[in-house]
Amino acid sequence: MRHTPRYLMTDPDEVKRLIRNNPWATFVSPSSQGLTASHYPAILDEEEDGIVIVSHFGRPDEKLHELGEHEILVIIQGPHDYVSPSWYAPGDLVPTWNHVTAHLYGTPEILSDEENYAMLGRLTDHFERHQSHGRSLSEDEEGTRRIVKGTVGLRMKVDRFEARAKLSQNKGPETVENIVGEVGKRNPALAEEMRRVHPRHQA
Numbered sequence: 056m057r058h059t060p061r062y063l064m065t066d067p068d069e070v071k072r073l074i075r076n077n078p079w080a081t082f083v084s085p086s087s088q089g090l091t092a093s094h095y096p097a098i099l100d101e102e103e104d105g106i107v108i109v110s111h112f113g114r115p116d117e118k119l120h121e122l123g124e125h126e127i128l129v130i131i132q133g134p135h136d137y138v139s140p141s142w143y144a145p146g147d148l149v150p151t152w153n154h155v156t157a158h159l160y161g162t163p164e165i166l167s168d169e170e171n172y173a174m175l176g177r178l179t180d181h182f183e184r185h186q187s188h189g190r191s192l193s194e195d196e197e198g199t200r201r202i203v204k205g206t207v208g209l210r211m212k213v214d215r216f217e218a219r220a221k222l223s224q225n226k227g228p229e230t231v232e233n234i235v236g237e238v239g240k241r242n243p244a245l246a247e248e249m250r251r252v253h254p255r256h257q258a
Contacts, residue, residue: 056158056217061225064218067106070157073133073218074099074108076244078181081130082110084120091119097129098181106159106213109166109174117207122163129159129211134245138223142233153238155248157218163209171208172200222249 064070080097083090093116100107108129112122120127133155140148166174176192183189192199222245223234231253239246 056156056219058217059219059221062219062221064155064157064220067216069220070106070131070159070216070218071099073155073157074106074131077131077133079132080108080110081132082112082120083128083130084122085125085127086119086121088119093120096178096182097131098178100210103212106216107210108159108213109178109208109210111171111175111178111206111208114205114207117165117209122207122209123165126160126162126214127211129161129213131157131159133157134242134248136238136242136245138234138238142237143226143230147230151221151223153222153234153245153249155218155220155222155245157216159211159213159216161211161214163211166208166210168204170210171206172203174208174210175203175206220248220252222252224252228253228255 078096078098081092081094083092093112095110095112097108097110100109135152135154138151138153140150179192183191223231235246235249
């Protein structure tokens with residue numbers, strides 16, 4: 056990830072916020088067979104200090120990744136979108152792409168069967184809490200335990216991270232206002248991220 060100083064995110068709390076708001080992650084492993092990538096939900100273990108994520112892999116992905124044997128990269132992608140130079144001042148012609156992204160590094164710990172079931176229960180409850188008739192694995196523990204056997208749970212303490220919030224910090228106030236207005240028409244989440252780093256443009 057390019058380390059342009061004005062775009063760096065160094066606050067762990069901001070990275071945690073990004074994970075909470077964007078729980079679909081890309082897991083990348085340098086396995087003995089080459090690079091391997093998979094996509095799974097990831098949520099924070101809020102009871103742990105530092106940044107700790109929990110997730111699960113569907114079998115046999117854990118073997119393809121050689122999970123637990125080495126460091127992996129977990130990519131969290133927040134809001135992003137194209138920024139047109141038509142929103143800039145005259146003469147400024149180079150487009151760009153605004154985004155908020157974090158790269159998390161660590162060696163996963165494989166969960167026991169009981170820990171995995173408990174974690175998947177938490178994962179389900181985490182997303183079902185927003186549903187008007189949310190469901191729970193506990194409604195049919197015998198049946199859901201059979202299905203869960205096809206998954207492998209993991210917990211990963213983040214040893215280091217690289218994070219970037221590229222949100223037009225290099226543009227003047229009038230241009231930022233234009234970008235926020237245009238982006239907000241199709242990507243409100245990205246416009247909100249821009250407002251966080253450009254407080255004068257709060258809605």
